[in-house]
Amino acid sequence: MLIVFCGILNFVEQTFRQLCADHGIAMTHQRQVLYEVMQGMEGHPSPEEVYARVKKKVPAISLATVYKNIHLFVESGVFRKMSVHHGSVRVEMNSKEHHHMVCSRCKSITDIGEKELGLSPARRKLADGFLVERYAVDVIGLCAKCQQT
Amino acid sequence: MLIVFCGILNFVEQTFRQLCADHGIAMTHQRQVLYEVMQGMEGHPSPEEVYARVKKKVPAISLATVYKNIHLFVESGVFRKMSVHHGSVRVEMNSKEHHHMVCSRCKSITDIGEKELGLSPARRKLADGFLVERYAVDVIGLCAKCQQT
DNA sequence: CAAAAGACGATAAGCATTATCGTTTGATAA
DNA sequence: TTATCAAACGATAATGCTTATCGTCTTTTG
The missing domain is CATH 3.30.1490 (Dna Ligase; domain 1)
Structure with a gap:
């Protein structure tokens, strides 16, 4: 049973290792947990919400690491950013549809x-x-x- | 000539006054200038860019006033916010189209x-x-x- | 397994935005 | 038109989200 369990863990890690290799990024424990937590969340959580969840599994993780890796995932194509707009507030002045x-x-x-x-x-x-x-x-x-x- | 000029100014002001009345907000000089500047700008300028332009016509205006009134215009329906999404970064975890x-x-x-x-x-x-x-x-x-x- | 490169955690710094507050202005009615 | 009062203004402190910095630790690679 333990052997099977370890086998599954190993498989999961190998899968994530491959994912990282495919996207040209290094594989770390923090990244793996972050990735799995994000995959398991519904909707479109904020970085803070992701951080709170990851912290349960890796208590020592820093919020900065969460931010850095969310960006890394987006830049390397693992995930996609939801909004492609400018960061600050923008308004429509063009009244036509x-x-x-x-x-x-x-x-x-x-x-x-x-x-x-x-x-x-x-x-x-x-x-x-x-x-x-x-x-x-x-x-x-x-x-x-x-x-x- | 001056009479005609004043007539035009008055017409413009009356128009903006009516716009404010229609949307249930008070008419102020700052709001009028802000509205006209925004209407005259191309694309989707940031609040800072709008502020820079308005400041040329009303040097004493505060950035806070620009922000407050941009929100007021959006809330009262004069303008429309471009992005309706959350303020912080969000990522797509749902891999389906x-x-x-x-x-x-x-x-x-x-x-x-x-x-x-x-x-x-x-x-x-x-x-x-x-x-x-x-x-x-x-x-x-x-x-x-x-x-x- | 050792060296080099890169990632981590803690935290300071940086922007964009909002809240606070004393002063000034606009709307309303006499 | 002017007095009154609510609302808006300007200045600036505070907040929230995100990024940068830097010394330490972990992966990678040779």
């Missing part, structure tokens, strides 16, 4: 008209008891300028 | 599958020289819980 093209390299944001986007979901419908008010679409990709480099 | 339903009242965010959303845009196409990588859709509305109250 529109969406956004966000450059994944330079982070520039350009407006694109609803019709120009050519994307019209079955609007104002209910989905899982959710009453739709409007849609906000971010088209993520490369702007013309960033494609040239 | 999905989008988000964001409750405009309680700010809760729920995942919704791409198919479930029933939205299939002409993907991977170019729009204005922009090379599309993916789409991120926020469905904004009221969650089931908030509809009951």
